[in-house]
Amino acid sequence: MRPTHSELLTPLEEFTQLHGATVRRFGRRAVDLAFPNPQFLADPRPYEVLASLAAQAGPLDLRYSPFGGFTPVRRRLAGALAKEHALPYAWSDIIMTPGATIALRVVLHALFAPGDHIILISPCWMDYPLYLTDLGLSYTLVSSTHDKHLDPHAIAQAWTPSTRGVIISQPASPSGVIHDHPELQQLATVLKRHARAKPPLLIADEAHAHQVWDNTPCPAPAAYYAHTLTVRSFGKAWEMQGQRTGCVAVSPRLEPRSETTTALLRQMRIGGHCAPTALTQQLAAALCETAPDLKDLADLQHHARQQLHAAGITVLDTHATRFLYARCPRADDRAFVSQLADRGVLVMPSSLFHERGWFRIALNLGVPDLDRALATIGEECARA
Structure with missing residues (x-):
């Protein structure tokens, strides 16, 4: 039960x-x-940039944006993410969302159906199971290793005929662990092994990607597995959590790519989820190539x-x-x-x-x- x-x-x-x-x-x-x-x-710096943007804003700077966000903003973010992930993101691959939580919810609602099974890695962010339960999706919590890294064998053991995806966070929340090159390679192998007519999706929650406080490399899961959707939080990156500014990035290698972005945009409208405020979108664009x-x-x-x-x-x-x-x-x-x-x-x-x-x-x-x-x-x- x-x-x-x-x-x-x-x-x-x-x-x-x-x-x-x-x-x-x-x-x-x-x-x-x-x-x-x-x-x-x-x-x-983010507070200074925000103050400058607000001081210079005119009516057109604060207008309605499309559900996926302003095209110039999405273009800048795609360029920045392309450098980080070494993948050719296009502006249309980026869907701006009012925070990472909405990004996750939109992905789960748009791309999965009731009865689908999702694998979670524990410990994990507190609300993953809540969202899955609310959407009629089943899940299995797979324990991480003793040092809180991925256990590819346990993930493979948890796979069922109805498994359609895996959610991981990179860096992991709440532990702060960074999943390294070998474990991401092994995870990709598990996902590829279980690909049938419709490959499983990997949802990479990168809300804390800009909070690596030493020089440890933080590889992007999207670089290892083609069918990856990446969730980002600009509020967390700049210690402005309450501004609720995030995005979903569809991997350029994901197929069908355009149908996936269309499904996400439609779910934004269906769910009543507008893009972030005009000012915070501009802030995200202004800071996207600046490291905190x-x-x-x-x-x-x-x-x-x-x-x-x-x-x-x-x-x-x-x-x-x-x-x-x-x-x-x-x-x-x-x-x-x-x-x-x-x-x-x-x-x-x-x-x-x-x-x-x-x-x-x-x-x-x-x-x-x-x-x-x-x-x-x-x-x-x-x-x-």
């Missing part, structure tokens, strides 16, 4: 209630390392890892995202997170990401507030 909407929503709603109650109880003393909402500005400055994030990552290691806490060795994925000192990760909330520190239990026994820390604060929270986490781990 698959979980119902209510069963999937309940843990999320309970955590939201815990979050709200903790913030109300502790006020400004609460240390929120749960939802990734950084409270410091690491790179002012991640020095502060790298410094915070190294600092937080040293503090947690010194406290005897196991932290997954990763190279991307604003997150740290740490081993929970007790089996019940939700109970441990509640324990921390009682002391005014908010982190997220891994059970929300469909895996037990870990917790996720979002590096929203700098020192000394971060150190105070890490010290509390260390104390509670020692007591557990």
Whole structure:
């Protein structure tokens, strides 16, 4: 029996209630390392560009755009993605969406049918199963390896006659793992092996692609498998999550290419999903070839890892995202997170990401507030 909407929503709603109650109880003393909402500005450039665009905007700059977004914006984004992926994207391969969540929902609704089966890799973003359930799609959660990398053999074992796709995130969320060249090659081999009249689709969620805070290569899944759709989030890249600006990129090698983009555009209209606001589309175009400055994030990552290691806490060795994925000192990760909330520190239990026994820390604060929270986490781990 698959979980119902209510069963999937309940843990999320309970955590939201815990979050709200903790913030109300502790006020400004609460240390929120749960939802990734950084409270410091690491790179002012996107804010400066946004202010400049707004100051110069005229009526035509803020007009309605087509459902897929403005053509000049899509052309610039296609050019930037072509350089990143080494693939010849055309402007029509890019569908602008109001955030990565809508991009995922549109892909799932447009390209799959009720009864289709999708493979997910756990831990995974919390709402994948919710979307699939709502659309009448079945799914299997396949555990990653002990170090949270892909397990191609387990993916192959989970395949069924109705399997039509696989969803991965690159870099992985919530773990921050970057899937490397060999594992992406092996995943492509599994997908190709199961290709029949209609090849399975690979959905590559690259919402955190611009949050690789060291020099680790982050290969694009689309470079390994032709039938790939890539989801991007410009809000996450520039720490403007609330601006809700994303896109779907259809691989130039995907067949049928034009029918796929048409299906996505039609689903945008059918679902009432307009393109992002005119101003944020222009912002995405202006910044698409500019790498975010991640020095502060790298410094915070190294600092937080040293503090947690010194406290005897196991932290997954990763190279991307604003997150740290740490081993929970007790089996019940939700109970441990509640324990921390009682002391005014908010982190997220891994059970929300469909895996037990870990917790996720979002590096929203700098020192000394971060150190105070890490010290509390260390104390509670020692007591557990």
